[in-house]
Amino acid sequence: MNEHPLPAPASSEGDLPFRILFDTAAEFIFVLDQDSRIVRTNRYVSEQSGYAPGEMEGKEVTDFFTPTSQTLYRSLLPLLQRGGHARAEIELVCKSGHVLEVECQATAVAPQAGQSASVLLIQRDISALKRAEEKARHHQQESAHLMRLSVMGEMAASMAHELNQPLTALISYCGMALSQLKGIASAPDSLVDILECAYEQAHRASDIIHQIRNSVSKGNIRKQPVDIDNTVREVAKLLDWELAASQVELQLDLQGGASRVMANSVQIEQVLLNLIRNSLEAIGQTQVAQGRLQLQTRVAEDGRSLVISVSDNGPGISGEIANRLFEPFQTSKETGMGMGLSISRSILQAHQGTIWLDQPGPGGTTFCIRLPCLETA
Amino acid sequence: MSKRETLYLVDDNDAVRHALRLFLESRNFPVQEFSSAESLLASIDPRATGLLVLDLCMQGMSGLELQAKLKASDIQLPIIFITGHGNVQDSVNALKAGAVDFIEKPFDNEVLLDSIRRALQQERQQREQRRVLQELTRKFERLTPREREVMKYIVNGTSNKHLAELLGVSSRTIEVHRSRIMSKMGARSLPELVCMALSIGVIRTWSKPQCTPCTA
Ligand SMILES: Nc1ncnc2c1ncn2[C@@H]1O[C@H](COP(=O)(O)OP(=O)(O)OP(=O)(O)O)[C@@H](O)[C@H]1O
Ligand SMILES: [Mg+2]
Numbered sequence: 001m002n003e004h005p006l007p008a009p010a011s012s013e014g015d016l017p018f019r020i021l022f023d024t025a026a027e028f029i030f031v032l033d034q035d036s037r038i039v040r041t042n043r044y045v046s047e048q049s050g051y052a053p054g055e056m057e058g059k060e061v062t063d064f065f066t067p068t069s070q071t072l073y074r075s076l077l078p079l080l081q082r083g084g085h086a087r088a089e090i091e092l093v094c095k096s097g098h099v100l101e102v103e104c105q106a107t108a109v110a111p112q113a114g115q116s117a118s119v120l121l122i123q124r125d126i127s128a129l130k131r132a133e134e135k136a137r138h139h140q141q142e143s144a145h146l147m148r149l150s151v152m153g154e155m156a157a158s159m160a161h162e163l164n165q166p167l168t169a170l171i172s173y174c175g176m177a178l179s180q181l182k183g184i185a186s187a188p189d190s191l192v193d194i195l196e197c198a199y200e201q202a203h204r205a206s207d208i209i210h211q212i213r214n215s216v217s218k219g220n221i222r223k224q225p226v227d228i229d230n231t232v233r234e235v236a237k238l239l240d241w242e243l244a245a246s247q248v249e250l251q252l253d254l255q256g257g258a259s260r261v262m263a264n265s266v267q268i269e270q271v272l273l274n275l276i277r278n279s280l281e282a283i284g285q286t287q288v289a290q291g292r293l294q295l296q297t298r299v300a301e302d303g304r305s306l307v308i309s310v311s312d313n314g315p316g317i318s319g320e321i322a323n324r325l326f327e328p329f330q331t332s333k334e335t336g337m338g339m340g341l342s343i344s345r346s347i348l349q350a351h352q353g354t355i356w357l358d359q360p361g362p363g364g365t366t367f368c369i370r371l372p373c374l375e376t377a
Numbered sequence: 378m379s380k381r382e383t384l385y386l387v388d389d390n391d392a393v394r395h396a397l398r399l400f401l402e403s404r405n406f407p408v409q410e411f412s413s414a415e416s417l418l419a420s421i422d423p424r425a426t427g428l429l430v431l432d433l434c435m436q437g438m439s440g441l442e443l444q445a446k447l448k449a450s451d452i453q454l455p456i457i458f459i460t461g462h463g464n465v466q467d468s469v470n471a472l473k474a475g476a477v478d479f480i481e482k483p484f485d486n487e488v489l490l491d492s493i494r495r496a497l498q499q500e501r502q503q504r505e506q507r508r509v510l511q512e513l514t515r516k517f518e519r520l521t522p523r524e525r526e527v528m529k530y531i532v533n534g535t536s537n538k539h540l541a542e543l544l545g546v547s548s549r550t551i552e553v554h555r556s557r558i559m560s561k562m563g564a565r566s567l568p569e570l571v572c573m574a575l576s577i578g579v580i581r582t583w584s585k586p587q588c589t590p591c592t593a
Contacts, residue, residue: 160461165392166392167482168484169395169396171484171486172396172397172400172483173396175400180403323437324436
């Protein structure tokens with residue numbers, strides 16, 4: 001067997017394994033000289049950026065960065081010149097003008113025999129990751145915004161309802177007093193005037209309530225055909241972390257198949273999150289050995305609707321409070337607002353759907369949601 | 378108006394009930410009030426007449442549920458819904474299920490009163506119609522079998538002569554049948570008799586143009 005000497009460090013350009021690695025890597029690799037000029041690029045760089053190797057060599061690497069990234073990179077130079085290692089997110093501009101977001105690792109390579117110092121840039125395309133992150137952030141913002149809107153809408157609706165009761169009585173009392181007073185010839189006009197003002201103001205109060213309600217509930221909600229199984233999976237993903245932290249076991253049983261419902265998926269997610277949070281909070285209050293949460297979807301027997309259920313093995317809900325659960329401000333929690341279920345019910349109403357507690361009693365809770373299916377052609 | 382009909386007032390808000398009761402009594406309606414759908418169900422006479430003023434959202438059984446329960450037990454009180462929570466879907470459901478009106482709280486006394494008057498008026502008309510129909514049916518049943526047969530022919534436009542031939546009797550006999558039928562049914566003309574026949578279902582349709590609808 002021939003004994004070969006160990007290959008010299010990566011600087012030996014002719015070294016085969018290094019070259020193969022260099023050219024097949026699915027990462028952008030730039031070799032730069034001390035002045036940040038491009039000495040070599042790998043095949044991936046030319047494939048992705050659209051520049052031939054010859055077009056790049058000799059140019060400063062920052063010529064291919066966006067202005068912000070140029071500034072960022074220059075700020076790293078002192079560190080690299082001292083032989084350090086840096087990481088940064090850089091925007092790389094392709095020949096077509098398209099911008100790629102890359103995660104850039106810059107490593108200074110000390111001078112080797114016969115060669116001057118250089119910098120090795122290895123960059124990974126994270127555009128897709130960035131887009132996904134952006135989407136997730138946007139989704140979260142939208143969801144939080146909707147949540148605030150629903151809380152406000154729910155409070156406005158319930159306040160309107162509560163205030164309209166005394167106003168009904170007030171307007172009726174005033175009306176009666178007025179008509180009786182007008183029947184008395186000797187009644188002083190000033191008294192009639194005063195009562196008329198009171199009557200008018202009561203009406204004004206009711207108009208204001210009406211306006212507030214309308215302006216809050218205006219948020220017109222866009223609906224689209226939604227694959228509920230997918231929505232449930234998304235929600236499960238969102239909860240991944242919370243489930244792990246509370247050590248609750250999640251079971252998914254998704255049998256919705258090809259059926260679609262006409263819905264605003266963010267709102268449906270909100271309903272599911274409300275139910276699941278309640279379940280996690282309920283499980284947290286008990287001493288069950290293993291908390292379990294089950295999310296199920298199925299098509300109803302008549303094929304016309306989809307039923308989603310959320311079950312837990314928490315303490316359950318006793319019959320007497322079961323009737324009032326869906327009313328606003330009904331809560332048994334110190335920090336609860338009692339809005340979760342009431343908002344959920346409003347959302348379901350706006351979807352021509354229903355939500356109900358499956359079987360009140362101890363030993364776990366199941367809430368079900370029914371949404372009408374879209375007719376399949 | 379002679380005897381005023383009873384108003385059943387169901388609302389879980391004490392002040393609303395008190396105010397509306399005062400008002401309706403001041404307009405001479407007998408009022409029975411209930412603070413829940415359940416308490417009305419427990420005490421109402423199945424043959425009760427009058428009108429129900431019903432709150433839509435209440436603790437426990439809702440107005441819509443009560444409406445369904447009453448319908449199922451065949452209690453036919455007209456219903457006016459009042460609600461502090463104007464929801465289009467609910468109002469559609471209520472009206473579809475036969476409610477006569479749906480009023481949003483708060484409202485003017487006179488708005489409620491108007492609605493009550495209209496509902497009672499409508500109810501009276503329907504009751505009168507039912508009574509007239511029952512009476513007509515009774516009159517028809519008092520005809521002899523032969524007279525009933527003759528009546529079916531003549532309201533269909535068969536001439537006396539033709540009918541005499543068909544039944545193998547003299548025209549004179551048919552004349553006699555005919556005038557007996559008219560007087561027993563209390564009809565003053567042939568068109569009137571045709572209308573009666575139509576309304577109690579002796580015949581299904583009438584194709585001759587000379588029938589002008591009459592309500593007598
Ligand atoms: N899975 C469950 N197990 C046991 N009790 C539950 C469950 N879900 C809801 N409840 C009961 O129903 C009440 C109302 O729930 P809801 O989500 O409307 O309000 P909340 O959770 O108390 O407050 P919020 O959701 O506004 O933070 C809860 O306080 C709790 O008593
Ligand atoms: Mg909750």
